[in-house]
Amino acid sequence: MAYDSSYKPTPPEKYDQPQCIVDSGRLLFNAKEDSILMFSSKAIGLSSVSSVNIDTGKFIVNADRIDLGLNAGEPLVRGQKLSDLLLLMIDALENLSLQLEQVVSTPPGTPIPQITIAAQLLKVRVKSLYQDLPEIRSKQNFTL
Numbered sequence: 001m002a003y004d005s006s007y008k009p010t011p012p013e014k015y016d017q018p019q020c021i022v023d024s025g026r027l028l029f030n031a032k033e034d035s036i037l038m039f040s041s042k043a044i045g046l047s048s049v050s051s052v053n054i055d056t057g058k059f060i061v062n063a064d065r066i067d068l069g070l071n072a073g074e075p076l077v078r079g080q081k082l083s084d085l086l087l088l089m090i091d092a093l094e095n096l097s098l099q100l101e102q103v104v105s106t107p108p109g110t111p112i113p114q115i116t117i118a119a120q121l122l123k124v125r126v127k128s129l130y131q132d133l134p135e136i137r138s139k140q141n142f143t144l
Helices: 079-101 113-136
Strands: none
Touching (some): 079 113
């Protein structure tokens, strides 16, 4: 069973205090009127050879830190914040492309072909980025 390195429970066969062991071919807990509550002073471990499944309308995890995996170290992206930041960057690129299109050389009014072409290509790419931006946000997973 996977546990944080700061705490690993004593295996049942080595635990020397009173404990309750329920061993059967199948266990079913059903609360017809209210809830099933589980409490522990240290940890609650769920383990299965195949999978652990949770089916519900809304799933809430409230913790100071949530690690997805034993050695998790890569932070998740805050989707709306990233979206807002990218939107600002795309706006800046669009403004740059508009300004570059207007650049002229000497004699006055003579376009600079390399800059004009680059600006036009940038404008097309920026339009595409605007359209793709909503797709980076998960429709299912949310964080603080």
